[in-house]
Amino acid sequence: MANTIHFTKMHGAGNDYIYVNTLIDMIPDPAKASIEWSKPHFGIGSDGLVLIGRPSEDSVADFSMHIYNADGSEAMMCGNASRCIGKYLYEKGFTKNTRIKLETLSGVKVLNLHLNDENKVGSVTVDMLEPMMTMTEQFTGKHPSLSSIPGAKEGVFVSMGNPHYVIFVDDIKDIDIAEYGKILERDDAFPQRCNIEFAQLVGKDKLRTRVWERGSGITWACGTGACATATAAVISGLTDRKVEIIMDGGTLNIEWNEDDGHIYMTGPAEFVFEGEIQIP
Incomplete structure (x- = not known):
């Protein structure tokens, strides 16, 4: 059993990851493990691997999160994964607090856990801090060509600690997410590659959004992508601040709070199954 570790499969709105608690088990090569375990049919199947651990010594956080995409690349942040970590830590008994500070590569995020009548975590609100629209090393400032994408408007750059490019379209059903997402992720406008969101306004303060995630491809949901989409919609005058x-x-549910400028994301987190797997 020395070459095996315990894992927990969880998802937030279908964005599924393999979670390993490094307070208990260590993985020598998490990038390799993420590639092998994330494969459908041949592994556990997931959007990547998430490590739960102790924060750095000088951090004010309670716990830490490190994320590896399905292709082995390390991600800065994942909103859905952070909610799942909150549920995991509380329901597994690693904390009794309903307010958890989580260290990520894009800063310390505060998780507020909402308990149901059974003392289980029904949903989690994450303080995602302030979005950034100014040009950073993630963006060149030059917009990629969208002329071949049906009904696409010029996109909006948003950084939620990780890079996003939000494209509003007339009808999202007309968009081949795999075709355009794969191309746009590696466009010259994005030196560090980019997460791509396609969004359609479908009602008052309501957007239908599909995501191509950097390093993982099409995913069922993306927390930072939802935050970036809401931010872009507010900037573009399409919605109010609660989206x-x-x-x-x-x-x-995303709120761009006018008082502190922070983005607050609320959504579900669910256990799927647990097991043991051999370390590659």
Whole structure:
């Protein structure tokens, strides 16, 4: 059993990851493990691997999160994964607090857990901090060509600690997410590659959004992508500051708070199954 570790499969609105608690088990090569375990049919199948651990010594956080995409690349942040970590830590007994500070590569995020009548975590609100629209090393400022994409308007750059490019379209059903997402992720406008969101306004303060995630491809949901989409919609004058984002795997509620400028994301987190697997 020395070469095996315990894992937990969880999802947030269908955005599914393999979770390993490094307070208990260590993985020598998490990038390799993520590639092998994320494969459908041949592994567990997931959008990637998430490591739950201790924060760095000088951090004010309670716990830490490290994320590896299905292609082995390390991600800065994942909103859906952070909600799942909140549920995991509380329901597995690693904390009794309903307010958890989580260290990520894009800063410390605060998780507020909402308990149901059975003392289980029904949903989680994450303080995603302030979005950034100014040009960073993630963006060149040059917009990629969208002329071949049906009904596409010029996109909006948004950084939620990780890079996003939000494209509003007339009808999302007309968009081949795999075809255009794969091309746009690696466009010259994005030196570090980019997450791509396609969004359609479908009602008052309501957007239907599909995502191509950097390093993972099409995913059922993306927490930072939902935040970026809401931010872009507010900037573009399409919605007010409270926005409902309908993704393939479920709905996330996003608020861009006018008082502190922070983005607050609320959504579900669910256990799928647990098991043991051999370390590659």
